[in-house]
Amino acid sequence: MSTATEVICAPQQALEALRAFAADGMCGRCIPCPIATRQSIAMLERITSGEGEAVDLDRLTRVSTELIDAARCPKGEEAAKKLGEALASPEFARHVEGICGSGACAALTRYRVIPERCTMCGACQEACPRDAIEGDPFIAWRGDNKPYVIRLEKCDGCAKCVAACPADAIERVT
C-alpha cells in the first residue's frame, strides 16, 4: 500500500500497469503471458516493498524481452514492451538498493524530524501508528526541551506524522 502523497515511482507505475493488464486485457488463453504477468507482478510487489533483489531485475528484463516473442497476441507484446520501457529507469536499481527516491513506496521511505523546526507539540507522536516517534511535549518553564525523534527502524513510511505536523518539521529521508 502506498502513501497518500501524490507521487509515484517507476516500479509502482509498472506494477499498476501490469495489474490493470492482468485484470482486464489479459485473456489467459496462452501459456506464457499469464504466468509471466503474474510472476512480474510478484517481483514488482517485492521490489516496491523493499524485498527486491538484483536477480528480480534480471528476471523482469528477461520477461520484457522474451515475452515479445512468446506472447500469443499484441496485448501481451505491448505489456512486455511497456515493462521494458519502464525498466530503463534507474529507479529500479535504487529500489533494490533500498531507496525509493520519490517516497511513493512506503516500505522504502523513512522520515525524520527537522530538529530546528520541531515545536514539540506531540501531534506526530499521536498520529504515528507504529510508536516510532520518541519525545516529550514542550514545557515552557523547562530548559531541556528536545526535538522529537523518529526511530528509523520502526518507521514504515506511512507519512501520517507528516500530515499531522503543523510546523512542517518532518522531512523524507530517502
Added chain:
Amino acid sequence: MAKEITLHIDGQPVTVPEGTKILQAAESIGIEIPRLCYFEGLPASGSCRLCLVEIEGQSRLAVSCTQRVKEGMAVLTASDRVLRSRRFILELIWSTHDGDCTTCEKAGACDLQRYTYDLDVDKEKYGLYAPDEIPSDLGDPLLERNLRLCILCGRCIRACREKSQGILDFMERGMSTIVTTSLNRPLAESGCDFCGSCIEVCPVGCLVERDRKLRGREWEFESVETLCGHCNLGCTQVIDLAHGEIVRTRPGADGYLCVRGKFGWDYLSSDDRLTAPLVRNGDSLQETTWAEALARAAEGLAGAGSVAGLVGPNVTNETVKAFGELLATSFGSQDVGFTGGGVPFGALSTFGGLKALAGVGDVEKAKKILAIGPSLAEGFPRARLAIKRAVDAGAKLIVVDPNESELAAIATLHLKPKAGAEAALLTAIGKALVDGDLHNAEAEGVAEAIPAIRELGVPDAGVSPEAIAEAAKLFAKGKGVVVSSALTCDVLSRSAGLLMLTGRKKGALLPLHPSANPWAGVLLSAGASGDGAKGIYALGTDPVAAGEPPNADFLVVQDLFLTKTAEMADVVLPLRAFAEEEGTVVGAGGKLIAVNAAAPSDLPANWQILADLADAAGKPLPYKSIRDVRAAAKETISAVKGSLAFPSMNGAGDSEELRPYERFELPEPSWVARSQIRRGGSAAGVSEAKEEVAA
C-alpha cells in the same frame, strides 16, 4: 492429387502435400519440434507457444503447429532466438507447476520433464507461485485431477470434445484461468463417461488413473497389445503390467477406449476368481486337482448318455472350436449351443454371410447410417464416436428409437416407432423402398424378392407414411450401414433385408453386442436344443442367470467365477478370461483378428483344458497346438457362405408378437458384479460402484 510443396527445414529439403503444417513437415523428416498443446488427431490451438520456429524473411516467430508450409520456405527450428524463447516458456511453466519429478507418476513419460532435460532448463528460475487454493485432487472416482500440475495446454478439453462429451473447458480468465467442468462440479455429475481420453493426452502428471498410482514407474512397465473384450467393436487395448500385474490399460493405435475398456479390468484379479477345479462332494463343492476333476468330468459326461454343450460369447474362436470338437469327438454330440443370446445367425446366413459384418471403420466412412435401438450411444461409446465422426464428415443419419437420445439430436431423421415395433418399421421402410422404385433392382437376390414385398401389408409401427417414405428416400443410395443395438431376430433380418434391397453386401451390418466374440457361433454346426440331454457342459455361460436353469443329471461348468449355474454343477473348472487368452475372434468382414494373452494367468489355455478333458475321456482332439485349432477354425469360417436367400420382411415379425421393449436380452456378464464399472458404464453407474466399493 494434392499439390506438393517443397521447403527447407534446418537446411534439409522436404516435400509434403499442400496444407501440411510446418510441425508435421518437420516430423516427416525426423525433426521433432517441442510442443505441449499440439496433439496429433486433435485440432491445433497454438497456445503453448513452445513450437515457435524462425522463418527466414519473417520478423515474427511462427507457430509451427498451425502454420501451413509454403513453397520455398526456409525454417529454422532451433536457432538461438527460438531456443531462448523455448527456455523462457519452460521456465515460466515450472514456476506454476507444483510437482516433484521424483515421485510423480508421469516421470519417464512426461513431455515437460523431457524438454526440460533436453534444453537444460533451470526450473527454479522464476521460483514457484502456486496458491494453496489450487486443488491437488478434485476427488473424482477412477482418475485423479491434480490442478497443481496442470499447465493449461487444453489438450484434455479438445480430446473430450473430439472423443466424448465435451465436459471440460477453460474457465475464468487471465491469471485465474483453470481447466475444469462447468461450476467445477465433480466429473460424475458433469456427464463424464470416464473414457479416459483426457488422461491419454495430458502431457504431464495432472491426470492419472487412481489404480495406477504407486504401482510402478513408466519405464518398468511391460506393455501388451490386444483387443478389448467388453463388446464386439474390438478396440485395440494396450495393457500395462508391472511385476506381472495389470496396472493400467490404454487405447492402441485407433486411439479410443470407453470406460469398460479403460477401467473395467479389475475383475480379472478379483479374489472371487476360480483358480482351481472343484468337484461335488454331497452338498458342497471341494477343490481338487486337475487330473481328478477332468477324470470326473469325462466319466460323468460319458455316463450321462446324451450330452449337450453351451458356450458363451466371451471366448476366443479357438476355445469355441475346441469345445465343439470335444463334444463331437469325445462325447458324440452335435448338440452344442452358442448362448450369444439374441444374436441370430439366421440373419447373417441369409445375407452374404460374415462378409456383411461391418466394423467401426465402415461406419466412419459411411454416407448413410441407419442406427437402431435403445441406448446405443451410452451402451457402445465407440459406436457413438464412429457415428458422430461420420455425421461430422457429412453422413446422413436415421435414428430409430422411441426415445429422445444423443444420436437422435444429431440425426437427419428421427423415427419414433411404438415400443417393440422397430421390426415393423423396418418392414415398412423396405416396402416404401420398393413401392418408390428406390431399390437396387440389379442387386443379387433382389429381383426375386420384389413381388413378395409388393404384396406385403404395411404394419402399423406408429410412424407416419411421410416419415417412412422420407427414410426410404434418404437411405436408398450411397455407402450405407445399419448399426443396431436391438438384437432381435426380426430387427436384424429386416435390417439385412434393407441392405440387400439397396445393394449393400459388404461391411454393412453392425449388430452391437456386449461381448467379445458374438459371431463365434458359426464355428459350431447345428444349433443346440439341449432338450433331453442328460449331461450338460456349460462354458463361459450362466443359464441360471438367463432364467433357463439347466436340467441335467450331470453338469460341468467352466467359468471365471462361481456363478449360480456353477453352484449347481458336479464339476467346476476355472476359465481363462478373454484378456488372458491368446487366440482370434471373428471381426468385421468375417476376418479373424488376433488377440494376445495380455493379462497374466496361471491357468492353462482354454483350448488346452478342453484337449486335456478329451484325453481324460480317452478320445483326444486332433490338435497338437493352438495353431492347429486356429487353422481348423479358419477353415470352418471360410466355409460359411451366405445363402443369399432374401430375409423375411413379412409383416410385423414372423409369428412373434410385437415384443415389449428391452434393452438387452442378455444376462449380465459375471464380471460386472466384481468390477468397479457397471454395464453401460454410465457416470451414474460409476458413482454407484464407487459407493459400493467404499462401503
Added chain:
Amino acid sequence: MSDLLPIELREECAPLAGHPEHLIHVLRRVQETVGFISPDSEAFVSDLLGVTLSRVHGVVTFYHLFYTEPRGRHTVRLCRGTACHVGGAGGIQSALEEHLGIKPGETTEDLAVTLETVACLGACALAPVMVVDEGYHGKLTAAEAVAIVDRTLSGEAEAG
C-alpha cells in the same frame, strides 16, 4: 429474486435453436432480462443452442460483461488508473470495503450495492474518481466517498 427465464425470453430465443454462433447474443439477452446468469440459465442456453455446458460456462466466466450472481441495485465503481492510484484510491477502496463489508466484485447481502474496480475511467483531472450508478464523483477523500454512497442508499429509502 427468481432466476427462472420468463416465457417471453424463451419465445424470443426459440428461433435460434441449434445455432451455436448466437451464444453471446443469447447470454446478453438473458442477462439483460434477469440481471445475471444462473446455472439453470446456462443449462437452458446449452440445450437451446446445442453448445456444451462447459463451453457456455467458460464463456460466461471469461467475459467481465457476464455476472453469475445477482447484482446490487446500485453499482459503485472505483477507478484503478495511475492518477487515481496516486491520488489515494487505495484508501477510498479500503474505506468502502470496510463500510459495506464486501470486496470488489461482490454485492452486499441485501443486494443494495455492488462494488467494482475498473481500469482508467479517463477522468484523471478529477482523481481519485468514483462512479455511483451513472454519476461521477471526483477529488474525494475516503470519508466523502462513504458519505456519497450512504446518501445514495438513503435516497432510495426516502423514495421507496
